[in-house]
Amino acid sequence: MAEQLTAPAGPVSIYAEASPNPESMKFVLNAQLLADGVSVDYPNLEAAANSPLAQELFNFDYVGRVFIAQNFVTVTKTTDHQWAQLIPELRTFLKSYVEASGPIFTVDPAAEQKAAQQAAASGSANSSEADQQTSQKIIDLLDNYVRPAVEQDGGNITFKSYHEGIVTVNLQGSCSGCPSATVTLKSGIENLLKRMVPEVKEVVAEGITASF
Template identity: 45%
Template sequence: MNIQDIPYIIYAEETPNPSSVKFVANKLLLVSGASAEYLSPSETIDAPIAQKLFQFPFVKRVFIQSNYITITKQDALEWEEIRDELRVFITEYLNKGNSIINKLPEQKVAKDSSFKETVSINTQHTAPGNDVENKIIEVLEQYIRPAVEQDGGLITFKELKDGVVTVQMRGSCSGCPSSTMTLKAGIEALLKRLLPDDVKEVVSEAV
């Protein structure tokens, strides 16, 4: 059977952010290395599925990557009230053959090792500038990014300046109460241990 003939199956997965749930598909939604985040309906002109999701009044943020959609809700409702409704909607939407994203948004994207893979998919990466930055990116890609993506988020390196590493966090990581702890106890501690002469602090920049 051709993979295109296999129907979409969607299941919901909790994330460390109580406001976000990861809706995982059994097939890719975007090509490898691509991602898209939408913070308001006005940004979704080229993303039909995000446009439809924002028609639910409780949807606050939509992040799409690989085989999942991370949805961040408004605080007024609990996930128990809306999770199944969203899961059914996404499943039916995809199985009707509707478009997911027609064109990726032009975002302020940090630099990472996927630069060569994603530059042709409409992103604005800047190639890594030096050996220290390359090492930081390598550490993020190898040790941090897989775990963050597992939780429905994305972390990318932006810059190193005067010993301060700036990263950008999207999806479930954005606004997550535990993200500061993750940043300091996990990412900062690891980079300071591996690059003690180059890294003094790690901060997150809002996207």
């Protein structure tokens, strides 16, 4: 069981913050849900087996994706409903759930994330030592320069692989399906990595919907 993180003493305050993705809304709390630098992305109900909070959110028929970070939850809707109608209901639910110390996770996401990062940096058994070193440089750059900015928009970016100059990343939360994701990926992230890591030739992403 993961250590239960609870809200500070007193009422929990929550406000909604728009993201670059018009279908996603970021709900910011004065409560710690995860350790700094840890986040989890649930693209559907089946993926949320280790998060009772995410499972509860998927009970709302308009919720299509849930992203949880240190002090916010990003909800992506699947319908034509307007956020003005949905925000009060979601804010009330989150406030009540966290104030009641409802369980957030049943396993520790931090341990899972660390293991995934180590596996990604190591690459396949055929990866050279140079490729593994390059992978670690890319991970450090993403963690230190890219991820904090992406989290401000209610999403996340994670490293998946590096092979023959091609970097593959995963886009999560509000970044998945965001109309500006492709532009950000190419004009921002790809340029940064090319400048800082000369071995990088291109950055491609998983998690961008087919509409792009």
